Amino acid sequence: MTPEQAKARIEELSNQINYHNHLYYQEDRIEISDFEFDKLLEELINLEKEYPEFLVPESPSQRVGGTITKEFETVIHEYRMLSLGNTYSEEELKAFDDRVAKGLGHRDFEYFCELKFDGVAISLVYENGKLVRAVTRGDGTKGDVVTENVKTIKNIPLHIKGQNVPAKFEVRGEIFLPRKEFEKINTEREANGEALLANPRNAASGTLKMQDSAVVAKRRLNCYFYQLLGEDIGVNRHDEAIHLLEKWGFNVSPTYTKCNNIDEVFHYISSWKEKRFEMPLDTDGVVLKVNDYDQREELGFTAKIPRWAIAYKYQAESAESELLSITYQVGRTGAITPVANLAPVLLAGTTVKRASLHNANEIERLGLFEGDTVMVEKGGEIIPKITGVVLEKRKPGSKPVVYIDHCPECESPLIRKEGEAKHFCPNFKGCPPQILGRIEHFVHKRAMDIDSLGTERIQTLIVQRYIGNFADLYELENKANQLLGLEMSQDQYQKSDDGYLFISLPKAFFALTEGLSLASIQKFCERYTEQPLWEVLDNFEMFIRTNNKKVAQNVGTIKKLEEILLSSHLPQMEDYLPVPVVMNVLIGNWISLEKLVEASLHENTVHSILLKLNLPITREQEDRLKKMKANTFQEGVISNMLEGIRASKEQPFEKVLFALGIRNIGENTAQILARHFKKIDELQKASTEQLLAINGIGETLVESIHAYFKDPENLETIERLKTHGLKFEVDATEKPLESESLKGMKILASGKLNHFKRDEIIDFIEANGGQYLKAVSKSLDFIIEGEDMGPSKKEKAEKLGVKLISEDEFLQMVGKKS
Numbered sequence: 001m002t003p004e005q006a007k008a009r010i011e012e013l014s015n016q017i018n019y020h021n022h023l024y025y026q027e028d029r030i031e032i033s034d035f036e037f038d039k040l041l042e043e044l045i046n047l048e049k050e051y052p053e054f055l056v057p058e059s060p061s062q063r064v065g066g067t068i069t070k071e072f073e074t075v076i077h078e079y080r081m082l083s084l085g086n087t088y089s090e091e092e093l094k095a096f097d098d099r100v101a102k103g104l105g106h107r108d109f110e111y112f113c114e115l116k117f118d119g120v121a122i123s124l125v126y127e128n129g130k131l132v133r134a135v136t137r138g139d140g141t142k143g144d145v146v147t148e149n150v151k152t153i154k155n156i157p158l159h160i161k162g163q164n165v166p167a168k169f170e171v172r173g174e175i176f177l178p179r180k181e182f183e184k185i186n187t188e189r190e191a192n193g194e195a196l197l198a199n200p201r202n203a204a205s206g207t208l209k210m211q212d213s214a215v216v217a218k219r220r221l222n223c224y225f226y227q228l229l230g231e232d233i234g235v236n237r238h239d240e241a242i243h244l245l246e247k248w249g250f251n252v253s254p255t256y257t258k259c260n261n262i263d264e265v266f267h268y269i270s271s272w273k274e275k276r277f278e279m280p281l282d283t284d285g286v287v288l289k290v291n292d293y294d295q296r297e298e299l300g301f302t303a304k305i306p307r308w309a310i311a312y313k314y315q316a317e318s319a320e321s322e323l324l325s326i327t328y329q330v331g332r333t334g335a336i337t338p339v340a341n342l343a344p345v346l347l348a349g350t351t352v353k354r355a356s357l358h359n360a361n362e363i364e365r366l367g368l369f370e371g372d373t374v375m376v377e378k379g380g381e382i383i384p385k386i387t388g389v390v391l392e393k394r395k396p397g398s399k400p401v402v403y404i405d406h407c408p409e410c411e412s413p414l415i416r417k418e419g420e421a422k423h424f425c426p427n428f429k430g431c432p433p434q435i436l437g438r439i440e441h442f443v444h445k446r447a448m449d450i451d452s453l454g455t456e457r458i459q460t461l462i463v464q465r466y467i468g469n470f471a472d473l474y475e476l477e478n479k480a481n482q483l484l485g486l487e488m489s490q491d492q493y494q495k496s497d498d499g500y501l502f503i504s505l506p507k508a509f510f511a512l513t514e515g516l517s518l519a520s521i522q523k524f525c526e527r528y529t530e531q532p533l534w535e536v537l538d539n540f541e542m543f544i545r546t547n548n549k550k551v552a553q554n555v556g557t558i559k560k561l562e563e564i565l566l567s568s569h570l571p572q573m574e575d576y577l578p579v580p581v582v583m584n585v586l587i588g589n590w591i592s593l594e595k596l597v598e599a600s601l602h603e604n605t606v607h608s609i610l611l612k613l614n615l616p617i618t619r620e621q622e623d624r625l626k627k628m629k630a631n632t633f634q635e636g637v638i639s640n641m642l643e644g645i646r647a648s649k650e651q652p653f654e655k656v657l658f659a660l661g662i663r664n665i666g667e668n669t670a671q672i673l674a675r676h677f678k679k680i681d682e683l684q685k686a687s688t689e690q691l692l693a694i695n696g697i698g699e700t701l702v703e704s705i706h707a708y709f710k711d712p713e714n715l716e717t718i719e720r721l722k723t724h725g726l727k728f729e730v731d732a733t734e735k736p737l738e739s740e741s742l743k744g745m746k747i748l749a750s751g752k753l754n755h756f757k758r759d760e761i762i763d764f765i766e767a768n769g770g771q772y773l774k775a776v777s778k779s780l781d782f783i784i785e786g787e788d789m790g791p792s793k794k795e796k797a798e799k800l801g802v803k804l805i806s807e808d809e810f811l812q813m814v815g816k817k818s
């Protein structure tokens with residue numbers, strides 16, 4: 001490489017790294033894996049070493065990757081927040097160990113090893129035992145003040161009690177979103193039609209930067225602490241500091257250990273390689289730190305990293321597997337997600353059978369052919385992904401994967417909007433998973449709160465055509481008698497291509513006999529799967545005889561079954577029997593086989609055939625037919641369900657508005673709109689200008705609101721819901737405004753107030769028509785300046801030209817003081 005080439009490559013690498021840093025830290029997105037990113041950085045560092053004349057101070061190799069954001073107050077860190085050197089190789093770890101030994105001139109040192117938690121770094125400053133400030137890493141020198149958001153994290157101590165707590169100290173740790181919470185949020189986002197969060201780290205980072213602490217509180221962030229800093233903390237070693245943190249009530253992950261040499265470190269690394277997947281959060285490696293503080297001082301820092309610590313990162317594990325097929329899942333918003341079904345392989349501690357393929361572009365990018373051998377990798381993501389195709393192993397004559405063009409659930413032609421990666425099923429109203437999604441959203445705890453309606457029950461009601469829209473729920477009451485005995489699953493049934501209804505052998509045999517358990521019959525049938533039916537029937541007679549229970553009666557019934565089967569001329573299906581034949585054996589004296597066959601062509605369960613025919617059968621016959629059915633809706637379940645549906649009519653307007661599932665209207669927006677317009681009719685009439693004038697309402701939302709009310713079917717649903725007594729107006733009993741003296745004003749209070757506690761001032765401002773903002777910004781009308789308002793906030797307010805008024809002036813303004 002010539003110096004010119006090196007210079008050009010350094011520039012190119014710097015640009016790329018800056019771009020990915022920006023995505024990662026500012027936008028909480030990634031386009032390449034951490035491994036790929038670290039490779040770019042490593043290449044840059046090596047080139048700069050070789051050509052030091054091209055090393056510039058702005059190089060990303062010299063700087064911590066993050067920056068500060070505009071929306072928050074910023075402060076300068078007392079101790080800089082640095083990055084860590086990292087490596088993926090054992091040789092480099094040994095080289096690090098040698099450098100430490102060389103730097104110290106001896107090998108008399110120990111390492112403290114911790115897992116590397118994949119979250120967001122945070123610094124907490126305590127004064128006189130009180131948490132006074134929480135700051136992000138930012139650019140390493142200065143960071144964003146996110147105290148209010150951090151205070152919502154339950155296990156962060158706000159006060160430290162005990163003896164010998166230093167007057168001032170700083171604690172650092174990693175804020176993370178537990179994997180379970182992450183999955184929960186994404187499930188909800190999917191149901192609401194919102195974009196999914198990429199991984200828990202990005203989600204945690206995005207959450208921390210939210211303006212509304214109330215939303216942050218709902219996200220259940222958590223934090224692990226790993227560093228204590230300060231002038232007089234009275235410890236000389238990291239392990240002592242960690243024990244102090246534990247004693248003071250900080251959440252320290254109990255995964256650390258002390259190592260006497262690098263071999264022990266390797267042992268620690270390998271012992272966590274698989275075990276780490278059992279942790280509640282993502283981890284991506286191990287951090288080893290020289291334990292002794294004096295030794296740390298001797299070793300010092302480079303521009304960006306300490307010389308006394310390093311991170312060893314686990315490389316995402318990968319394995320080969322075979323692509324068996326692709327399943328196309330239809331999401332609750334109609335989005336299609338292709339999922340690869342793989343031959344099972346062991347990867348990162350679990351057996352992997354499926355991998356996400358995201359969308360059609362991804363399949364194209366990979367160039368997938370049917371039956372390909374693929375590389376599967378499990379990194380920070382929850383679902384493994386396919387990283388490439390092993391071309392040498394491609395089967396001769398295999399064909400490229402062709403993306404589907406029809407919805408696998410409802411057969412509608414799929415659409416793909418300009419600029420969107422995903423295909424969608426546009427059959428919003430008739431596609432079963434989309435109906436299910438909307439009804440699940442409607443009954444959700446935070447919407448209509450009908451918890452007696454779980455997914456399985458809703459699904460049953462949809463499939464058996466009792467509901468197709470949430471307004472139908474309120475008409476179930478009239479159909480209560482049909483619901484009794486409704487079958488919850490249809491797994492035991494099969495339809496032949498020409499529409500005949502079949503039932504599985506065990507269920508049929510169970511209903512046809514007496515004194516034999518379903519479990520023993522199932523065992524028998526397992527032995528005879530895929531045998532010719534006549535052979536199975538012969539053997540079943542033997543089975544009855546060996547069991548010696550009601551032999552004459554049971555054998556008689558099976559003989560009768562054989563007779564009717566022979567004369568019926570119905571098609572056959574392996575391991576199944578025609579439902580009308582079995583029913584005919586059980587209740588033949590009431591109805592002809594022809595009528596039963598006819599009814600079964602249009603129905604999907606025994607329950608619905610019985611409803612349709614309305615036969616005068618005896619109690620005993622009913623009991624025998626029940627043995628054919630799957631689990632059924634019982635009296636208790638039905639009354640419970642109907643009670644929940646009835647009670648939901650009391651939900652306030654804002655919940656109803658949220659439950660309607662208007663695109664982009666989340667819980668908070670529904671609340672804002674309900675409080676603003678008071679009635680659905682007013683919301684419906686609202687013009688674009690009126691809507692945009694409301695804080696928090698943007699153009700996308702206006703579009704969805706207008707589109708929603710333009711659809712006559714939606715209007716009809718609302719009308720039906722109104723007839724059933726749901727609330728489409730704010731209750732008169734709901735708290736009315738105390739006054740309108742602050743109408744339209746945006747206000748912030750800072751520092752300590754005398755007349756209000758923190759939350760009281762917010763309620764007070766809102767009760768008088770104003771709006772409380774959580775951060776200093778240009779859009780504020782004024783700031784109420786309390787005692788000890790932070791100097792940096794004040795400075796920012798002055799810079800932006802926001803007026804400051806005293807608490808007394810404020811009280812006068814609202815007429816509470818003359």
Ligand SMILES: NC(=O)c1ccc[n+]([C@@H]2O[C@H](COP(=O)([O-])OP(=O)(O)OC[C@H]3O[C@@H](n4cnc5c(N)ncnc54)[C@H](O)[C@@H]3O)[C@@H](O)[C@H]2O)c1
Pocket residue numbers: 020021023024025030031032033034035037038064065082083084086114115116117118119120121122137173174226287311
């Ligand atoms: N994929 C991308 O596009 C992309 C872009 C930028 C950065 N990244 C990745 O993000 C990382 C960013 O590097 P970085 O400078 O933030 O360094 P880093 O995240 O690799 O290491 C430093 C950080 O580790 C954290 N940490 C976790 N557990 C710790 C423990 N037990 N002790 C001490 N610190 C602990 C701290 O927050 C600290 O700030 C890189 O590893 C890179 O792979 C990826």
Ligand SMILES: [Zn+2]
Pocket residue numbers: 330407408409410411412425426427431432
């Ligand atoms: Zn569909």
